[in-house]
Amino acid sequence: MKSTKHLPLVFYSAILLSIGGCKPYSAAAQITDVKTTSVEEQLYRPNFHYSPKKGWMNDPNGMFFANGNYHLFYQYYPDGNKWGPMHWGHAISKDLIKWDEQPIAIYPDKDKYIFSGSAVVDVNNTSGLGTGKTAPIVAIYTLHDMTKEKENKIDVEQQDIAYSNDNGFTWQKFEEGNPVVKNPGIRDFRDPKVTWDETHKQWIMVLAAQDRAQFYKSINLKNWEYASDFGKDIGAHGGVWECPDFFQMKVEGTNETKWVLIQSLNPGGANGGSGTQYFIGDFDGTTFTLDTNFAQRVTTEKAVWLDYGKDNYAGVTWNNIPSSDGRKLFIGWMSNWDYAQQVPTTGWRSSMTVPREIQLIKKDSDYSLISNPVLELEKYYSKTQKEKKLIGKEKLEIVSSGKVDLTKAVISFRLENLKNAVYNFTLSNAKGESVTFGINNSENFLFLDRSKSGKIDFSEKFASTISKALLNKNQKTADLKIVLDKTSIEIFYNNGEKVMTELFFPTQPFTSFSASSNEGIEINNLIINQLKTN
Ligand code: FRU
Secondary structure (H helix, E strand, O other), X not given: OOOOOOXXXXXXXXXXXXXXXXXXXXXOOOOOOXXXXXXXXXXXXXXXXXXXXXXXXXXEEEEEEEOOEEEEEEEEEOOOOOOOOOEEEEEEEOOOOXXXXXXXXXXXXXXXXXXXXXXXXXXXXXXXXXXXXXXXXXXXEEEEEHHHHHOOOOOOEEEEEEEEOOOOOOOEEOXXXXXXXXXXXXXXXXXXXXXXXXXXXXXXXXXXXXXXXXXXXXXXXXXXXXXXXXXXXXXXOOOEEEEXXXXXXXXXXXXXXXXXXXXXXXOOOOOOOOEEEEEEEXXXXXXXXXXXXXXXXXXXXXXXXXXXXXXXXXXXXXXXXXXXXXXXXXXXXXXXXXXXXXXXOOOEXXXXXXXXXXXXXXXXXXXXXXXXXXXXXXXXXXXXXXXXXXXXXOEEEEEOOOOOOOOOEEEEEEEOOOOOOEEEEEEEXXXXXXXXXXXXXXXXXXXXXXXXXXXXXXXXXXXXXXXXXXXXXXOOOEEEEEEEEOOEEEEEEOOXXXXXXXXXXXXXXXXXXEEEOOOOEEEEEEEEEEEOOO
């Protein structure tokens, strides 16, 4: 619900930036009934994507690994199913797939909301906040002052810290030292992501400052020095920048390293509303400089997107993954501010994407990120069906009605002998509701269409456009992996080169999966994995 009563300054800055529209969370807190019904649970409660038992959830926050647990915190309002006074909700997992909800980790004080941020395991107790044998864990987040917002003040947001001396289960605000970064006179100044920069032996904080990312550095997590900024007039700027992430990564199969900036923005995403772009370059300890070829690509393509679907926002990576593991693990909020507060669930709202591994690859001299579901998902594969080759003249039934539970499945295959044609893949139910995705190989794009997917009328923005991602010309083959839950599809094209994540709300589960093309279809190496989720 949009309130016109106290539009925050971001509204005015939005107009200045000609991005039309205020933050959806300018709405006054809404106390709504958060009782879920068993019908709703059965139809829409995700089988294996994290969702809170009740209440509202948005961005993932402060993820780290410690003492055998993956921790996930998130923007949380327990008393309503719309955005409200922000807490940090909490869940833990041993394997990134099965999550165990924990008590709320950080509570807001009156009118002082706990916005997005990150957490680091301070292994060497650089902060001095450690008291015992275990390393202190330090959460760095934005304190958003609603009183100031209502008074139309500029200095609404500042960066605060809280710490935990029991591996991340209970937290204390660092009252005597907050804020650790004062507001410098910028209205949108939030979402600090901190990482240890091993090359320059310092903590680096990246945060979103309206139309750019700002970098700060510190040796103790308490005193921060401004370093530089990046991004004004570079990449997509359809809306305010939010929730950045910044880290060094090895290029797959080499010892070369590059720095990656992940940068969400809302609106202005690849296919409307909220979206996440990324940049690749170098960092000298103070300044981030785009790689020359990547800079060229950003100019030609306007932006390079981590996900081309409408429902992967504000995603960031886990800190403190052991070096013996070494992966870069990512999770995103599987929704979009365009309609997140209207989706047809009442007891809870939103879930996260499947956790993904992000890898940095280099082809010729071009760097890019690929993302794929974490391997842990394979532990949940139960009945697996395989087909070496399937050929259809115009239509091919891949899963006939009810043979596979399509509310928990991972399906992969290679599409061969691609012609100058359109290849459609359709999930459908007996009511004629469907989601269609595929490859338009004459106009070279991957697409996803949910316009007939069941409940769509809760928001005009939900299904009025088809999402697209441009592909290289003249593809002869295409590898597709799709991850299906009750209300979501995640498409990984060519080993995660292009990704599309979207929600849908059918009035009955999808039971069939078919392919069609007027030039015939050839599918090789089809693997259908049913997931065992309880
Ligand atoms: C992104 C965001 C962040 C902010 C949080 C508030 O979705 O707008 O910028 O910290 O949500 O809940």
